[in-house]
Amino acid sequence: MTTMELSAGAAKRRGAGGWRWSGRIFLAxxxxxxxxxxxxxxxxxxxxxxxxxxYPPQWWPAEPTLENYWRLVDPNGSVGRDFIQYFWNSVWVxxxxxxxxxxxxxPAAYAFSRFRFPGRNFLFFAVLLRNMFPAVVFLVPxxxxxxxxxxxxxxxxxxxxxxxxxxxLAIWLLKGFYDNIPxxxxxxxxxxGATRFQAFFLIVMPLSTPGIIxxxxxxxxxxxxxxxxxxxxxxxHDQMTLxxxxxxxxxxxxxxxxxxxxxxxxxxxxxxxxxxVLQRYFVRALTEGAVKH
Amino acid sequence: MAQVILKDVVKNYGDVFAVNHVSLTVExxxxxxxxxxxxxGKTTTLNLVAGLIPMSGGxxxxxxxxxxxxxxxxxxxxxxxxxxxxxxxKSVYKNLAFPLQMRKLPSAEIDKKxxxxxxxxxxxxxxxxxxxxxxxxxxxxxxxxxxLVREPRAFLMDEPLSNLDAKLRVQMRSEIKxxxxxxxxxxxxVTHDQLEAVTMSDKMAVMNGGYLQQYDSPANxxxxxxxxxxxxxxxxxxxxxxPLTASTSGGTTSLTSPEGWSMPLSDAxxxxxxxxxxxxxxxxxxxxxxxxxxxxxxxxVPGKVYTVEPTGDITFAQVFVSGATVNVSVEPxxxxxxxxxxxxxxxxxxxxxxxxxxxxxxxx
Numbered sequence: 001m002t003t004m005e006l007s008a009g010a011a012k013r014r015g016a017g018g019w020r021w022s023g024r025i026f027l028a029x030x031x032x033x034x035x036x037x038x039x040x041x042x043x044x045x046x047x048x049x050x051x052x053x054x055y056p057p058q059w060w061p062a063e064p065t066l067e068n069y070w071r072l073v074d075p076n077g078s079v080g081r082d083f084i085q086y087f088w089n090s091v092w093v094x095x096x097x098x099x100x101x102x103x104x105x106x107p108a109a110y111a112f113s114r115f116r117f118p119g120r121n122f123l124f125f126a127v128l129l130r131n132m133f134p135a136v137v138f139l140v141p142x143x144x145x146x147x148x149x150x151x152x153x154x155x156x157x158x159x160x161x162x163x164x165x166x167x168x169l170a171i172w173l174l175k176g177f178y179d180n181i182p183x184x185x186x187x188x189x190x191x192x193g194a195t196r197f198q199a200f201f202l203i204v205m206p207l208s209t210p211g212i213i214x215x216x217x218x219x220x221x222x223x224x225x226x227x228x229x230x231x232x233x234x235x236x237h238d239q240m241t242l243x244x245x246x247x248x249x250x251x252x253x254x255x256x257x258x259x260x261x262x263x264x265x266x267x268x269x270x271x272x273x274x275x276x277v278l279q280r281y282f283v284r285a286l287t288e289g290a291v292k293h
Numbered sequence: 294m295a296q297v298i299l300k301d302v303v304k305n306y307g308d309v310f311a312v313n314h315v316s317l318t319v320e321x322x323x324x325x326x327x328x329x330x331x332x333x334g335k336t337t338t339l340n341l342v343a344g345l346i347p348m349s350g351g352x353x354x355x356x357x358x359x360x361x362x363x364x365x366x367x368x369x370x371x372x373x374x375x376x377x378x379x380x381x382x383k384s385v386y387k388n389l390a391f392p393l394q395m396r397k398l399p400s401a402e403i404d405k406k407x408x409x410x411x412x413x414x415x416x417x418x419x420x421x422x423x424x425x426x427x428x429x430x431x432x433x434x435x436x437x438x439x440x441l442v443r444e445p446r447a448f449l450m451d452e453p454l455s456n457l458d459a460k461l462r463v464q465m466r467s468e469i470k471x472x473x474x475x476x477x478x479x480x481x482x483v484t485h486d487q488l489e490a491v492t493m494s495d496k497m498a499v500m501n502g503g504y505l506q507q508y509d510s511p512a513n514x515x516x517x518x519x520x521x522x523x524x525x526x527x528x529x530x531x532x533x534x535x536p537l538t539a540s541t542s543g544g545t546t547s548l549t550s551p552e553g554w555s556m557p558l559s560d561a562x563x564x565x566x567x568x569x570x571x572x573x574x575x576x577x578x579x580x581x582x583x584x585x586x587x588x589x590x591x592x593x594v595p596g597k598v599y600t601v602e603p604t605g606d607i608t609f610a611q612v613f614v615s616g617a618t619v620n621v622s623v624e625p626x627x628x629x630x631x632x633x634x635x636x637x638x639x640x641x642x643x644x645x646x647x648x649x650x651x652x653x654x655x656x657x
Contacts (some may be wrong), residue, residue, distance in 0.1 A: 136546045188380075192443075
């Protein structure tokens with residue numbers, strides 16, 4: 001190598017290093033942006049009601065307490081009883097939504113990917129059409145529909161609604177997966193002695209596991225976080241889901257900030273745990289596709 | 294192993310006929326190559342035999358059973374795919390075991406058969422690996438192993454070598470041929486490579502546009518092509534075809550070029566030419582039957598060298614004759630230059646004549 005090439009190489013490295021550092025700084029800012037509110041939420045949840053309102057704020061509570069959490073999970077207190085009820089309502093609605101989304105989206109996506117049938121394109125774009133409008137546009141029509149169906153104040157109304165939001169994306173994502181799985185795999189399985197269903201169930205579906213998991217996470221988080229529909233469709237206390245139920249901490253006279261933060265923190269836990277456990281599949285689903293070529 | 298019989302097989306998508314009334318019999322233990330350009334219907338035909346797509350008409354029987362309406366799983370066949378179609382989530386062992394598991398064999402027997410097949414194909418050391426950890430050649434062996442582990446009645450192979458590099462392809466070609474001989478297997482082998490078909494098969498079925506053009510031994514297909522398509526498809530370099538006009542004067546039949554020269558035909562060839570539906574005749578000749586001269590000899594026709602391709606022990610050249618490109622070959626010592634005028638002498642006993650209208654071979 002000549003001196004010139006050497007210095008050119010060094011300049012190139014410096015350039016790459018500059019990019020790398022600006023990337024790191026950008027990511028650091030992003031992390032601070034997302035993490036600080038969560039940290040503040042957690043710190044506040046450990047404070048007493050008085051400490052939470054102090055100015056200047058206490059960066060770390062002088063007398064940290066878990067009392068807010070005990071109140072939420074104590075089944076004997078009225079707050080605890082309600083919170084646990086909301087929590088289970090949310091788990092129930094989100095789980096049913098997720099299970100139904102997978103049960104419907106997997107065969108639907110497979111059919112869209114593999115079969116040519118009359119109306120296929122129309123149906124596929126009809127599925128996507130829903131996603132072209134903001135969710136709130138459907139609030140009133142769906143409420144009227146649910147009322148006609150007698151589903152107002154039931155979890156069924158929420159499950160149905162969440163499915164109409166979750167399914168298009170789920171079907172779209174999974175169809176991409178099935179498009180990427182060579183049809184020869186199924187053909188090989190059928191020749192090797194599998195029925196059409198076995199070929200799907202034993203060979204194709206396991207290959208789409210990352211997609212199914214990603215779809216499940218989407219549906220679950222979507223249903224878990226949803227507020228406006230739950231607020232509109234449910235008026236009975238024993239039916240409410242967490243996002244609506246937590247409203248109770250904003251009372252007419254004073255807001256119980258530490259209690260609200262503790263409830264919010266507990267509400268975040270299932271989603272965070274789910275994501276941490278499954279993020280490996282999630283990333284694979286969005287970046288890699290089912291089969292490496 | 295068993296005989297495979299296709300009778301009047303049709304597959305159409307609306308007005309488009311992918312397979313048009315194809316009938317052929319593959320004898321027990323025979324290696325038949327389905328060959329043709331892409332889109333000729335050969336893979337569709339294979340998929341119809343496998344039962345992977347529904348037939349529009351006709352019947353398929355394997356052994357003494359009519360399998361036309363049976364599912365692929367009930368046809369007792371094995372198939373090797375171009376992309377191998379190994380199950381990516383399963384180890385090699387489980388790939389080989391899958392067809393046996395689907396037939397609910399006891400696991401001890403499965404284990405024995407899998408290990409036997411692995412030994413035959415020399416892949417025992419790969420059994421615990423996943424397909425993506427294997428090279429192309431190794432994947433190909435596993436695909437073969439999965440086909441033979443079950444001892445099916447017939448093997449179907451869909452371009453199994455076309456994803457391999459040239460060197461490996463030649464090696465696997467002889468291995469598949471050996472595999473056929475050792476197992477006395479009935480094999481239907483789809484390829485677009487006529488050389489593969491000629492070198493490997495007992496019989497080749499040449500297809501074009503959904504029609505079966507010719508079904509015969511490679512020697513006969515090569516030596517007596519039934520029409521211009523087969524003539525130009527089989528053989529490398531391809532048979533050269535020159536469109537000419539037949540005319541008879543003074544008891545001699547000659548082929549005349551629009552450029553003015555004419556070439557007298559032998560008696561046998563003259564009688565063939567007389568059977569044509571019009572005076573339009575296409576002369577066909579393979580490079581090995583054409584002599585190249587630098588000066589005019591009796592019966593030779595004029596041409597102009599276009600390209601020269603020395604390969605070492607033989608030199609190929611393309612010569613323009615009456616607007617057509619003619620492939621010829623000469624000794625490496627015979628010097629040819631582009632644009633050089635030459636004279637071609639055709640071997641009257643080995644040239645082919647085709648009807649210019651029907652494109653069919655003219656025979657006695």
